[in-house]
Amino acid sequence: MTFIFQKKQKISTLRLREDPVLETTALNTLKTTLGQGQSRDIVERAACEVSDRLCRLDSALSNGDLARAAKIAGGLIGISEQIxxxxxxxxxxxxxxxxxxxxxxxxxxxxxxxxRQGDANLFHAIDYVSNQS
Incomplete structure (x- = not known):
């Protein structure tokens, strides 16, 4: 009996991480128009709304309610573009x-x-409006 040994190949692991990507023009416009305090409040409220909708989206998808999931995802588009x-x-x-x-x-x-993008980007947006002068 003959055994043939082959060199093992290294297995790569993929990272499932999203780096934050902000379009700062929208945030700077908010800050210029409303001031740092109000813009931070708006972004924080929007972030909470996005977070809430992501939870509802996950629930709709888990329940197989695709019509509701599409409606929730559509609402996320408008909110996220504004911030x-x-x-x-x-x-x-x-x-x-x-x-x-x-x-x-x-x-x-x-x-x-x-x-993943929501997790990465929401806190980054809040941090940006809080720390920019």
Whole structure:
């Protein structure tokens, strides 16, 4: 009996992390128009709203309610664009498209990406309006 040994290949691990991406023009416009205090309050309220909607989106998807999930994701687009989260809005738009196409694999992947982007970007937006002078 003969055994053939092959060199093991290294297995790479993919990181599932989203780096924050802000469009600072929208945030700077808010700060210029309303001042740092009010702009921070608006961004904090928007961040809470986005967080709440992400929870409702996750619940709708878990329950298989795609119509509700598409509506929630559509609402996320408008809110996120107003506070400079354009890349988040793009992912939310992608999710709406996947839902309308009934592409369940894409829905699962895109919804997870949307949650990761929300985690990365919301606190970054609040930090930006709080610390910029």
């Amino acid at each position: 400079g989260l354009r890349s988040f809005a793009v992912v939310a738009r992608d999710l709406v498209g996947a839902i309308h196409a009934n592409d369940y694999v894409a829905i699962a992947a895109i919804s997870r990406r949307l949650i």
